Amino acid sequence: MMPATKILRAVLATVVLTAVVTPASAEQSLTKARELYAAASYEDALAMLNAVGGGDQTRAERQSIGLYRVLCLVALSRTPEAHAAIETMIVQDPFERPVLDDLPPKMRSAFSDARKRMLPAIVQQRYTDGKAAFDRGDFASAAPAFKQVLDALADPDLAHAAAHAPLSDVRVLASGFHDLSVKAQTPPPPPSRPAAIVAAAPPPPTRDFRKIYTPQDAEVTPPTIVRQSFPPFPGKVTMASAGMLEVLVDATGAVESVDMVVSVHPQYDRIAVDAARRWQYRPATIDGVPVKYLKRVQVTLTPPR
Secondary structure, three states, X not given: OOOHHHHHHHHHHHHHHHHHHOOOOHXXXXXXXXXXXXXXXXXXXXXXXXXXXXXXXXXHHXXXXXXXXXXXXXXXXXXXXXXXXXXXXXXXXXXXXXXXXXXXXXXXXXXXXXXXXXXXXXHHHHHHHHHHHXXXXXXXXXXXXXXXXHHHHOOHHHHHHHOOXXXXXXXXXXXXXXXXXXXXXXXOXXXXXXXXXXXXXXXXXXXXXXOEEOOOOXXXXXXXXXXXXXXXXXXXXXOOEEEEEEEEEXXXXXXXXXXXXXXXXXXXXXXXXXXXXXXXXXXXXXXXXXXXXXXXXXXXXXXXX
């Protein structure tokens, strides 16, 4: 039989091994890292933070871990890594502004500068995600995406950029599509029992914002030009000629399709169509909401005088 002392040692070794390999929770690791930071053990605190797994962290824990990682790197004079850690925090939670009171003023400024640099692209991507959800009829996903875009554009770090294109245009589009998404999710009210049997008035027509509108639709404000120009004719124009393009402008102001409905010149038709695909507009609207619009553009070739 194994002596009792050896059995006891084996049991203790198992207990110790279990304690070593059992991972600490994010909260425990963060508490320990704070203690190490307060004791000026910055390398040990950083190692503790870097070892925390990412699967079971709450947003508050993730942001606290990120901030203490920045503080440790600053204390160790590892400034480039501190800036990289700030960018990682922004990517993880781009629409959440953490409490930065513990950061030194220089790092608070660095955090603000990084958000100003990174958020415009993140906001535009979030708008694109929301628009894709809207187009496939997933209004429950589209509405919060557009709401995040609008909230982000109200952030003080984006105040200057949000006042100018392209973010000013994104704000207009996101606002319109957010309202449409919310309305699409709202169930109609239950019909009330009439006091007397009377002929019901016909319901008002439902406006279809996916319809393609034309100049014949008087309620539409046509698109306005942002970029619309023709390339030069690749040769010598000997006689005047005129053609006509039909340009379908989508609800973002981009050109969705182009058709040459009246030829201007066999050598120039394809050139004009290719150029038109790259044109940009502020979209047509009805009551401030962007809609698709079929626009006709005349193409004219005139010989030099």
